Amino acid sequence: MLNFLLQVKDFISQPWPWWLAGFMIAFIMFSLMFFGKELGISANLRTMCAAEGAGKFADFFDYDWTRDGWNLMVVLGAMFGGYMTSQYFAGAEGNIAHVSAATVDSLRALGMNYEVGKVPLVPEFYTWESLFTLKGFIIIVGGGFLIGFGARYAGGCTSGHAISGLASLQLPSLIAVIGFFTGGLIMTYLIFPYLFSL
Amino acid sequence: MRFFKYIVIGFLFGMTLYKSEAVSWFRIFEMFHFQSFHMYGIIFSAVAFGIVGEQLIKRLHLHNIKGQELEVPPKAPQYKRYIFGGIIFGLGWAMAGVCPGPMFILLGAGYTVLVVFLASAMLGTFVYGLLRNKLPH
Numbered sequence: 001m002l003n004f005l006l007q008v009k010d011f012i013s014q015p016w017p018w019w020l021a022g023f024m025i026a027f028i029m030f031s032l033m034f035f036g037k038e039l040g041i042s043a044n045l046r047t048m049c050a051a052e053g054a055g056k057f058a059d060f061f062d063y064d065w066t067r068d069g070w071n072l073m074v075v076l077g078a079m080f081g082g083y084m085t086s087q088y089f090a091g092a093e094g095n096i097a098h099v100s101a102a103t104v105d106s107l108r109a110l111g112m113n114y115e116v117g118k119v120p121l122v123p124e125f126y127t128w129e130s131l132f133t134l135k136g137f138i139i140i141v142g143g144g145f146l147i148g149f150g151a152r153y154a155g156g157c158t159s160g161h162a163i164s165g166l167a168s169l170q171l172p173s174l175i176a177v178i179g180f181f182t183g184g185l186i187m188t189y190l191i192f193p194y195l196f197s198l
Numbered sequence: 199m200r201f202f203k204y205i206v207i208g209f210l211f212g213m214t215l216y217k218s219e220a221v222s223w224f225r226i227f228e229m230f231h232f233q234s235f236h237m238y239g240i241i242f243s244a245v246a247f248g249i250v251g252e253q254l255i256k257r258l259h260l261h262n263i264k265g266q267e268l269e270v271p272p273k274a275p276q277y278k279r280y281i282f283g284g285i286i287f288g289l290g291w292a293m294a295g296v297c298p299g300p301m302f303i304l305l306g307a308g309y310t311v312l313v314v315f316l317a318s319a320m321l322g323t324f325v326y327g328l329l330r331n332k333l334p335h
Contacts, residue, residue, distance in 0.1 A: 012217070018236050021218030022243025028211050029244075030251055035203065036262045038271060042298040045323040060327035073201040077208020078299060079306025084209070085216040086307035097222040102233040107224070123223045123295070126309050139293055144301075144315040146290025148322025151298060153333065154283025155273060158297040161284075162241055167248025168270035172280050179284015180291060181230075187292035188230040195293070 013091040015098055029164050037070060040160035042151035044068070044075050095121040110196040135198045154179065212303045221303050223295025230292050279335040 029039045046061065047068040055062035086095060097119045104116050112123075130136030151157040154176045156165060162180065165173025218240055219225045229237035254260075255268045262268050291297050294315065296304060301319065305312040326333075 012213075014217075015219065016214070016217040018218065018239030019243045021214050021220065021240045022245075023247055024210060024214040025240070025244040026247035026251060028207055028214070029248060030255075030268075031203075031207050033268050033270070034262050036264045036266065037204075041302070042323075044302075045298065045320050046327070049320055049324050049327065054324055054327060057324075058327040058330070060330050061324075070201060070204045073204035074208035074211065075302045077205035077210075078212035078215075078302045079208075080205070081209040081212020082216055082221070082303035082306035083308070085213045089213070089217065097219050097224040099222075099224045099228045100234045103224065103228040103231060106231050106233065107227070119224050121219065121222045121224075122304060122307075122309055126223075126304070126311055128311050131311055131314060140311060140315050141318045143290045143294025143296075144318030145322040145325075146286055147294060147296075147298065147301075148319030148324075149326045150283050150285070150287025150290055150322070151319075152283070152323045152326040154280055154287050157287060157299075158291070159299055161273075161280075163244050163248065164270050165273060166245045168252055169249065170270070170273050172273035172275065172277070175277055175280040176284040176287075179281050180288040183285035183288020183290075184226075184230045184292035185288075186285070187289045188227070191289075191293070 009089065013089045015091065025163055026167070029167065032074075035070075038160070039164045040071070040156055041075065041078075042147075042157035042160065044071050045148050046152060047072060097121045110192060112196070135195060138195065138198075150183070211299065212306065215300055215303055216307065221296065221300035221307075226292060226295040274335075276335050279333075282334065 032039050047065045050061040050063060050065035096117070098117070099119050101116050104114055104119065107114055107119070114120075124130065125133075125136045125139055127136075131140055147157070154161065156173070156176065158180070161173040161176040166177060215221050218236075220237065220240055225234075225237055228234045252270070260268050296312075296315070298319065301312055301315055305316065
């Protein structure tokens with residue numbers, strides 16, 4: 001029995017192929033729909049603002065946020081999933097991002113010297129020390145702001161538009177996803193060369 | 199206990215995005231450089247499974263636990279907000295390499311500095327709420 005469980009653990013601990021992730025995400029979306037809910041992680045940012053009394057400043061936050069308590073539970077579960085996976089299902093190689101050799105070259109061009117097969121899952125600028133550097137501050141504080149602002153302005157993020165919106169064949173979601181990629185390509189090709197020379 | 203199922207769903211979501219490396223800044227970087235099919239595969243296959251599933255639900259007239267027809271609520275028929283909001287979100291997505299899901303997942307995985315990222319994302323949402331009536335939608 002124990003041996004079997006260890007085999008299951010090893011099986012889960014392998015890097016997951018894209019199709020398995022795609023299947024699981026669709027499964028998660030349908031599970032929420034079955035319970036009468038909708039997949040959308042960024043909506044929680046609005047809920048959290050409302051829960052902290054932002055309704056006093058803007059009508060947008062003046063509603064009964066407790067009706068969205070279920071979505072906060074999804075996020076709580078996601079955090080727990082992140083904790084358990086990083087602690088117990090990281091795999092033999094540890095927390096590695098298996099990016100392509102071409103990507104390693106592109107990273108080097110920006111001054112990030114990694115070797116193929118040794119790119120970490122999370123970059124070193126996600127640390128408290130880096131928060132107090134110019135580059136780290138821009139990425140953490142600026143990136144957070146852009147995501148929070150943009151997701152609500154666009155009415156959803158990757159989960160609400162790119163997954164559940166596109167799956168239900170909604171034109172607004174396709175426009176939003178084209179917007180996501182436009183912004184992403186501007187950042188990657190036009191702004192990164194400056195950001196990473198800081 | 200009515201919330202327990204949502205915690206389980208969230209757990210699976212966190213594990214899926216973590217094990218498929220979608221939480222990784224480097225995978226997002228790779229995606230925007232078109233250097234691997236991986237991230238596109240995740241998004242395309244999720245959408246493909248989603249489309250097939252939704253068509254099946256429609257044909258079979260499946261209902262949710264409240265007895266209503268299963269459907270994704272239609273998005274507002276506007277376009278400016280999706281263009282402008284989408285581009286702003288995309289800038290942040292590429293720069294930070296995390297979208298809102300991975301933000302919470304990595305926070306749970308112990309990258310505690312992401313509480314600052316979360317606070318900043320809440321601030322962004324708050325500022326949107328303040329400016330909403332003045333922005334083109």
